[in-house]
Amino acid sequence: MNKIRWESRILAAILVALSAQQLPAQDLSRLDAAAGKALFERNWVAAPASTTAADGLGPYYTARSCAACHADGAGSADISALNLVIDDPVYGHLLQPRAVTGMAAEARAQVTWNTVRTELLSEGTVVQLRAASVTVSEWQYGPSSLPINLRRAPALGGLAALEHIAPDRVQLLADEEDRDGDGISGRLPRGRFGWTAATPLLREQVARALSADLGLSTSVFGGGEGDCTAHQATCQQQVHPGEDPLEAPDTVLDLLLAYLRTLPAPASPIADSPGATLFSELGCKACHVPAPDSAQPQLRPYSDLLLHDMGSGLADAGPAGASEWRTAPLWGLRQNAGFLHDGRARTLDEAILWHDGEAQPARDAYRRLNADQRTLLHTWLLGL
Amino acid sequence: MLRLIAAGSLAVLLTSCASNTAVPPTPPPASDVVSTYIDIARASYGDSLEAARVLDAAISDLLENPSQASLDAARAAWRAARIPYQQSEAFRFGNPVVDEWEGRINAWPLDEGLIDYVAPAYGDESDNNYFYTANIIANPVVDIGGISVDAARISPELLGETLHTIDGVESNVATGYHAIEFLLWGQDLNGTSPGAGNRPYTDYSLTQCTNGNCDRRRDYLEAASALLIADLDEMVQNWQDEGAAVADLRAKGLEGGLATIVTGMGSLAYGELAGERIRLGLLLHDPEEEHDCFSDNTHWSHYYDALGISNVWRGEYTRIDGRKVAGPSLEDMIQSLEPALHAEMSARLETTQLAMTALTEQGEMGNTFDVLIASGNTEGEALINAVITALMEQTSTLEKVISALQLQNVSIEGSASLPEKQ
Numbered sequence: 150m151n152k153i154r155w156e157s158r159i160l161a162a163i164l165v166a167l168s169a170q171q172l173p174a175q176d177l178s179r180l181d182a183a184a185g186k187a188l189f190e191r192n193w194v195a196a197p198a199s200t201t202a203a204d205g206l207g208p209y210y211t212a213r214s215c216a217a218c219h220a221d222g223a224g225s226a227d228i229s230a231l232n233l234v235i236d237d238p239v240y241g242h243l244l245q246p247r248a249v250t251g252m253a254a255e256a257r258a259q260v261t262w263n264t265v266r267t268e269l270l271s272e273g274t275v276v277q278l279r280a281a282s283v284t285v286s287e288w289q290y291g292p293s294s295l296p297i298n299l300r301r302a303p304a305l306g307g308l309a310a311l312e313h314i315a316p317d318r319v320q321l322l323a324d325e326e327d328r329d330g331d332g333i334s335g336r337l338p339r340g341r342f343g344w345t346a347a348t349p350l351l352r353e354q355v356a357r358a359l360s361a362d363l364g365l366s367t368s369v370f371g372g373g374e375g376d377c378t379a380h381q382a383t384c385q386q387q388v389h390p391g392e393d394p395l396e397a398p399d400t401v402l403d404l405l406l407a408y409l410r411t412l413p414a415p416a417s418p419i420a421d422s423p424g425a426t427l428f429s430e431l432g433c434k435a436c437h438v439p440a441p442d443s444a445q446p447q448l449r450p451y452s453d454l455l456l457h458d459m460g461s462g463l464a465d466a467g468p469a470g471a472s473e474w475r476t477a478p479l480w481g482l483r484q485n486a487g488f489l490h491d492g493r494a495r496t497l498d499e500a501i502l503w504h505d506g507e508a509q510p511a512r513d514a515y516r517r518l519n520a521d522q523r524t525l526l527h528t529w530l531l532g533l
Numbered sequence: 534m535l536r537l538i539a540a541g542s543l544a545v546l547l548t549s550c551a552s553n554t555a556v557p558p559t560p561p562p563a564s565d566v567v568s569t570y571i572d573i574a575r576a577s578y579g580d581s582l583e584a585a586r587v588l589d590a591a592i593s594d595l596l597e598n599p600s601q602a603s604l605d606a607a608r609a610a611w612r613a614a615r616i617p618y619q620q621s622e623a624f625r626f627g628n629p630v631v632d633e634w635e636g637r638i639n640a641w642p643l644d645e646g647l648i649d650y651v652a653p654a655y656g657d658e659s660d661n662n663y664f665y666t667a668n669i670i671a672n673p674v675v676d677i678g679g680i681s682v683d684a685a686r687i688s689p690e691l692l693g694e695t696l697h698t699i700d701g702v703e704s705n706v707a708t709g710y711h712a713i714e715f716l717l718w719g720q721d722l723n724g725t726s727p728g729a730g731n732r733p734y735t736d737y738s739l740t741q742c743t744n745g746n747c748d749r750r751r752d753y754l755e756a757a758s759a760l761l762i763a764d765l766d767e768m769v770q771n772w773q774d775e776g777a778a779v780a781d782l783r784a785k786g787l788e789g790g791l792a793t794i795v796t797g798m799g800s801l802a803y804g805e806l807a808g809e810r811i812r813l814g815l816l817l818h819d820p821e822e823e824h825d826c827f828s829d830n831t832h833w834s835h836y837y838d839a840l841g842i843s844n845v846w847r848g849e850y851t852r853i854d855g856r857k858v859a860g861p862s863l864e865d866m867i868q869s870l871e872p873a874l875h876a877e878m879s880a881r882l883e884t885t886q887l888a889m890t891a892l893t894e895q896g897e898m899g900n901t902f903d904v905l906i907a908s909g910n911t912e913g914e915a916l917i918n919a920v921i922t923a924l925m926e927q928t929s930t931l932e933k934v935i936s937a938l939q940l941q942n943v944s945i946e947g948s949a950s951l952p953e954k955q
Contacts, residue, residue, distance in 0.1 A: 180812050184808045187808060195647070253681075398817070
């Protein structure tokens with residue numbers, strides 16, 4: 150390595166002055182968030198490329214970048230941003246619609262939405278509830294008979310703040326046996342993140358997304374093959390180990406987290422608005438607990454972070470699918486495009502009318518509201 | 534002792550800047566400042582287009598008569614083409630017409646394995662067992678992003694339209710300056726040691742073809758160059774009086790126009806340059822986490838980015854033919870309104886310029902950006918940190934300028950939470 154030689158004494162002096170001036174830690178962490186945002190928006194490319202830090206995509210993948218599905222940290226209901234969960238022994242957790250250059254995708258999937266139920270609300274408001282059906286062709290390893298369940302990309306604002314809610318506070322809210330007899334039996338999940346709260350730490354959730362959605366290995370989920378199984382020979386052959394065994398080293402993971410931590414939880418609106426009162430009166434608060442950690446009343450995700458049975462209409466198809474869902478935090482609702490885990494609900498009317506199971510009484514109460522009351526509630530919810 | 538010298542020279546700099554400047558009696562009208570900004574944008578893109586045409590001519594020479602000399606000439610033309618283009622990057626942020634277009638011509642990282650042969654595992658110099666299979670140059674039909682593409686004829690349309698839309702918003706990895714750079718230099722397989730890419734000129738020879746498919750490689754290079762010209766021409770049109778970028782800017786009003794100017798200056802300096810292009814590379818120690826990774830021209834790219842920011846501030850741009858475009862500027866406004874703040878900003882920009890000059894001096898001595906960010910290169914790290922600090926300080930002073938002008942709705946890329954410095 151060449152030794153640095155300074156051409157000019159003045160330059161040297163300036164540089165010494167600058168580097169002696171310690172970079173303030175706080176400023177640097179903000180710059181790291183900027184670097185993390187760049188990684189969040191980066192289009193990853195297939196290995197081997199000249200850039201070891203930005204290659205390793207795939208071999209199968211759902212998106213090339215985080216921002217493809219979470220632009221500016223917001224959510225997406227774009228069909229191309231939906232995860233196709235199949236949990237198949239050959240195809241792996243996801244059915245991937247894309248593959249690196251030179252490989253065919255695992256299959257081609259087409260999502261169509263069909264109206265499954267029509268409801269009439271007061272004053273003649275007709276609400277059509279739709280559900281997805283997925284048609285798959287061009288299976289690369291033979292057809293799978295397992296059902297495909299969809300997951301949409303949620304908005305990410307406030308995500309990091311959920312980590313600050315103490316586990317024992319969440320435990321206090323749990324009532325698995327419904328001892329208080331209110332018909333609601335929140336079950337303590339394994340973790341906190343994801344639609345079924347399966348992941349305890351945000352770091353793990355990010356690593357999971359890097360692995361499953363982009364096909365990037367991390368210290369949490371190793372293996373450059375991403376979501377390709379031992380049965381997928383063409384995919385396994387594509388894995389080219391580079392200098393660094395991890396396609397997304399810890400620095401990348403840390404920078405992404407630094408960025409996510411700057412995505413704020415939206416500011417809470419005034420609590421005593423008419424919409425808030427309706428929310429409370431309908432019983433929504435039983436699960437969408439405004440501030441689940443009483444020691445931190447400023448953190449208002451509107452979720453108890455527990456699992457609830459939401460009825461068979463929302464449950465996944467197939468034995469491995471989810472039948473219980475984490476109460477979705479409502480803060481930042483407006484940053485989401487589409488509602489519920491698969492984006493089937495286009496409006497708040499639809500989202501609320503899909504509620505069933507433990508939420509049935511609250512939904513029935515909602516059906517009795519008049520149009521003005523519904524508008525008040527919607528306006529308030531979209532201000533969260 | 535060194536610290537004393539350093540403090541002394543900084544003080545000299547600050548005083549010289551403050552005392553050499555004549556204070557204009559009244560600030561120029563904002564409309565004139567915005568007009569100067571548009572003039573410089575038009576000239577910067579015009580020069581970028583002109584330089585791309587010179588590059589295209591050099592590429593034609595290379596294809597007509599492949600030799601080391603014609604390849605070297607094409608490489609020199611590529612480096613020259615980066616000079617006006619990098620200065621134009623100060624117009625990217627704040628002007629959606631530019632930002633949305635930018636990915637087509639300056640996208641990074643480049644999916645070079647999609648374009649041409651690459652070494653099987655990066656960094657393994659001894660391994661000449663090239664990975665030929667999955668690239669457009671080698672394959673008339675290729676699967677891209679899970680879709681089968683007919684690439685029998687390599688044309689600007691194939692690159693710009695088919696590949697551009699094939700993977701939704703996520704393409705733009707096969708065109709632009711870096712695609713041409715890759716085709717002229719090839720991969721830089723030197724890791725964090727000195728040296729750039731070393732593609733043989735015979736990769737373009739029809740009679741002594743190396744690495745296969747020279748005819749298709751020639752087509753690709755020609756198409757990428759034609760597309761670059763077309764894309765730059767589109768941007769030149771956008772900055773004419775009736776163009777989309779000018780119309781957008783005018784629609785924002787005068788305050789909105791000034792806000793656009795500072796948004797571009799701050800976003801390029803902070804989030805883009807200090808954050809993504811410099812600090813990220815330093816943290817990852819990735820030898821190719823550098824903007825112009827095949828040619829090792831990154832130090833000049835950064836230098837001209839910084840100069841572009843300064844151009845916009847000073848309302849003055851020196852064209853590639855030496856003519857000057859100049860007019861009333863943001864600097865003039867601040868000089869008249871807040872002389873002390875003007876002195877501070879001048880000193881900040883000068884410090885950045887000096888740090889960037891040091892970067893280019895090192896680069897020209899073989900200590901290119903990829904060498905400086907190597908793990909354990911403490912002097913390199915100090916130099917890079919000096920550049921980062923200078924850009925950060927420059928942007929905090931810019932925040933004061935934004936306050937002084939009472940500009941609203943300025944969002945600087947990467948610094949939604951830039952520390953408030955009172």
